[in-house]
Amino acid sequence: MPEPIKVLVTGAAGQIAYSLLYSVAKGDVFGKDQPIILVLLDITPMMEVLKGVVMELQDCALPLVQEMIPTDKIEEAFKDIDAALLVGAMPRRDGMERKDLLAANVKIFQEQGKALDHYAKKTVKVVVVGNPANTNAFICSKFAPSIPKENFSALTRLDQNRAQAQIAGRLNVPNNAVKNCIIWGNHSSTQFPDVSHATVTKNGVVQPVAEAVKDDHWLNNEFIKTVQNRGAAVIKARKLSSAMSAAKAICDHMRDWWFGTHEGEWVSMAVPSDGSYEIEQDLMYSFPVNIKNGKYTIVQGLKIDDNAREKMNVTMKELKEEREMALAACQE
Numbered sequence: 001m002p003e004p005i006k007v008l009v010t011g012a013a014g015q016i017a018y019s020l021l022y023s024v025a026k027g028d029v030f031g032k033d034q035p036i037i038l039v040l041l042d043i044t045p046m047m048e049v050l051k052g053v054v055m056e057l058q059d060c061a062l063p064l065v066q067e068m069i070p071t072d073k074i075e076e077a078f079k080d081i082d083a084a085l086l087v088g089a090m091p092r093r094d095g096m097e098r099k100d101l102l103a104a105n106v107k108i109f110q111e112q113g114k115a116l117d118h119y120a121k122k123t124v125k126v127v128v129v130g131n132p133a134n135t136n137a138f139i140c141s142k143f144a145p146s147i148p149k150e151n152f153s154a155l156t157r158l159d160q161n162r163a164q165a166q167i168a169g170r171l172n173v174p175n176n177a178v179k180n181c182i183i184w185g186n187h188s189s190t191q192f193p194d195v196s197h198a199t200v201t202k203n204g205v206v207q208p209v210a211e212a213v214k215d216d217h218w219l220n221n222e223f224i225k226t227v228q229n230r231g232a233a234v235i236k237a238r239k240l241s242s243a244m245s246a247a248k249a250i251c252d253h254m255r256d257w258w259f260g261t262h263e264g265e266w267v268s269m270a271v272p273s274d275g276s277y278e279i280e281q282d283l284m285y286s287f288p289v290n291i292k293n294g295k296y297t298i299v300q301g302l303k304i305d306d307n308a309r310e311k312m313n314v315t316m317k318e319l320k321e322e323r324e325m326a327l328a329a330c331q332e
């Protein structure tokens with residue numbers, strides 16, 4: 001058995017964590033042979049609820065969980081961690097945009113950036129989930145200058161999974177028959193879900209999604225809008241934001257970062273831009289990435305037509321605006 005790794009989940013008493021913790025604890029993310037020390041951070045008023053979550057995790061009798069550390073102390077939570085799943089933040093309600101959460105949430109990520117800088121391993125891998133996820137991840141990285149910026153990411157895998165499922169449903173194929181859907185930009189309603197490089201395997205034949213769907217109008221309109229607004233649609237129906245599907249996407253994101261992507265396949269992650277595809281450097285922008293040996297590289301050379309360029313710029317512009325608002329909020 002390898003040495004245990006220390007995994008932090010914030011917002012551990014919340015609804016995403018309730019689905020996420022079981023999957024992490026049973027080895028879906030870091031492997032079936034990897035012992036884990038689970039660090040569970042929430043705020044002081046949630047400590048009683050968190051106690052109940054810890055009891056339930058104990059009662060799952062899982063072999064990989066070596067220790068659980070429930071805490072409301074940031075210095076204890078971030079000490080020597082190998083991975084950080086930063087979920088804890090206020091969720092939006094019906095009628096709000098995710099960026100409306102900036103004022104409430106950005107300070108959390110400023111504080112946690114500083115804590116990462118002081119207490120975490122320099123190799124820590126960080127995924128920010130709390131909204132607005134891209135901008136919170138940008139701030140988190142900014143306040144953790146001793147940790148390489150490549151170690152920070154934000155979750156857009158839920159959007160990728162939504163896109164994949166919409167295409168699979170439309171073509172009446174299993175979800176895993178659809179590959180290489182891309183989410184460009186912000187985890188918001190300006191994101192650009194792009195299937196122009198995606199493929200589908202149908203009746204044993206691999207073909208471009210656009211050829212299989214044979215309806216460009218649907219792909220350029222209804223499909224994009226459905227994916228962009230899926231989070232809001234779930235809130236409208238459930239009166240709470242996505243949790244089960246968000247937890248699954250967090251697992252997909254960190255598992256692929258830890259173990260790598262399959263040959264010929266890519267996944268979408270919001271990562272600091274290196275200027276690829278003319279996206280302003282350092283913005284936390286979602287790109288297609290390949291992952292090998294724990295390191296991602298942005299997929300290069302994809303053809304971008306005028307229509308795609310326009311959509312990629314719209315979401316970049318929103319990220320720049322959010323960045324200015326976030327930086328101003330951090331000065332207050």
Ligand SMILES: NC(=O)C1=CN([C@@H]2O[C@H](COP(=O)(O)OP(=O)(O)OC[C@H]3O[C@@H](n4cnc5c(N)ncnc54)[C@H](O)[C@@H]3O)[C@@H](O)[C@H]2O)C=CC1
Pocket residue numbers: 010011012013014015016017041042043046087088089090091092108128129130131133155156158159187241242243246
């Ligand atoms: N990026 C994505 O794809 C998605 C992001 N989200 C976002 O994830 C976040 C969490 O969502 P839910 O679990 O549904 O919310 P929730 O309200 O059920 O749970 C959030 C938990 O975070 C805790 N928390 C608040 N401030 C904290 C702090 N400073 N440190 C540690 N814990 C803290 C709260 O006490 C609560 O227990 C929201 O911001 C939501 O919008 C949700 C779905 C998908």
Ligand SMILES: O=C([O-])CC(=O)C(=O)O
Pocket residue numbers: 091092098131158230231232234235241242
């Ligand atoms: O929509 C929300 O507020 C929660 C979220 O980020 C999502 O479901 O994609």
